[in-house]
Amino acid sequence: xxxxxxxxxxxxxxxxxxxxxxxxxxxxxxxxxxxxxxxxxxxxxxxxxxxxxxxxxxxxxxxxxxxxxxxxxxxxxxxxxxxxxxxxxxxxxxxxxxxxxxxxxxxxxxxxxxxx
Amino acid sequence: xxxxxxxxxxxxxxxxxxxxxxxxxxxxxxxxxxxxxxxxxxxxxxxxxxxxxxxxxxxxxxxxxxxxxxxxxxxxxxxxxxxxxxxxxxxxxxxxxxxxxxxxxxx
Numbered sequence: 369x370x371x372x373x374x375x376x377x378x379x380x381x382x383x384x385x386x387x388x389x390x391x392x393x394x395x396x397x398x399x400x401x402x403x404x405x406x407x408x409x410x411x412x413x414x415x416x417x418x419x420x421x422x423x424x425x426x427x428x429x430x431x432x433x434x435x436x437x438x439x440x441x442x443x444x445x446x447x448x449x450x451x452x453x454x455x456x457x458x459x460x461x462x463x464x465x466x467x468x469x470x471x472x473x474x475x476x477x478x479x480x481x482x483x484x
Numbered sequence: 485x486x487x488x489x490x491x492x493x494x495x496x497x498x499x500x501x502x503x504x505x506x507x508x509x510x511x512x513x514x515x516x517x518x519x520x521x522x523x524x525x526x527x528x529x530x531x532x533x534x535x536x537x538x539x540x541x542x543x544x545x546x547x548x549x550x551x552x553x554x555x556x557x558x559x560x561x562x563x564x565x566x567x568x569x570x571x572x573x574x575x576x577x578x579x580x581x582x583x584x585x586x587x588x589x590x591x
Contacts, residue, residue: 413520413528413571415580428579462527469575470518472539474527 370395372463372475379481380457386450386480390463397421397439401466402446404437406459407477414459418466419446453482486510486574490583496591501562505586507555507572516576519548519557522585523568531570532557562588 376388390402403418417427419437427435431450439446450457460479464471487510497503507517515535520528530539532548535555545560559566567590572583 412584413573413582415573415582417579426578430579464527469516469580470530470533470573471528472530472533474529477527 370465370473372465372473374461374463374475374478376478376480378479379483380453381484382454382482383452386448386453386457386461386482388448388461388463388478388480390446390448390475392444392446392465396441397444397446398441401468402437402439403464403466403471404448405462405464405471407462408456408459409479416448416450416461455482458482485579486513486577486581488572488574488581488583490570490572490586492586493584494587494589496589497562498591499562499564503559503562503588505557505570505572505588507550507557507583509553509555509574511577512552513574513576515551516574517548517550517555518573518575519546520571520573521566521568522571528571 371393373391380386398421401418404416407413419425419439434451436449458481460477462477463475465473489508491506517535519532522528531542531546536548547558549556569585569587571585
């Protein structure tokens with residue numbers, strides 16, 4: 369069973385770029401769809417986007433101008449970059465794996481706070 | 485975007501009860517719907533995909549039904565471990581969207 373682990377800074381300044389990496393262990397990243405999903409404190413879930421192992425991406429239009437998701441199959445990792453962050457981007461960020469639209473494996477999540 | 489509306493927002497029930505949570509989509513999503521369970525401080529867990537397919541390892545007391553715009557998640561006999569928040573998610577159209585959640589509380 370693949371296990372996912374998010375890593376990256378827990379604090380980002382406003383207007384800067386949030387960067388997170390998800391490392392997959394116990395399985396290859398060279399298949400499936402690899403997603404980023406976030407959850408503001410006390411609120412619901414928001415789909416950010418996903419990348420297919422081949423590199424094809426789909427993003428949420430509400431974030432598309434600021435988001436980049438990339439994959440590094442040699443490291444079994446995929447990454448999220450979200451630019452020009454504001455306090456509204458404060459959330460727990462999850463990485464997840466799925467065969468299509470649903471996500472069957474999730475990381476534990478990492479809280480990213482946007483604050484000066 | 486497709487809006488997903490869950491009802492109720494909060495549900496109080498007892499161990500052994502049969503409970504049903506409803507999820508309505510703002511337009512037809514065929515059967516492209518998933519259900520997740522989330523406990524405080526934890527990641528969501530996939531329970532049901534494609535509206536009615538049980539994810540491997542999920543107890544059979546969980547079941548899903550529906551198609552088009554109306555879907556239900558049923559727990560046939562509540563267990564203590566089932567008290568959590570439940571989310572539906574559509575994956576028919578981009579962007580994928582989630583319902584606002586249903587918190588299942590102990591009565």
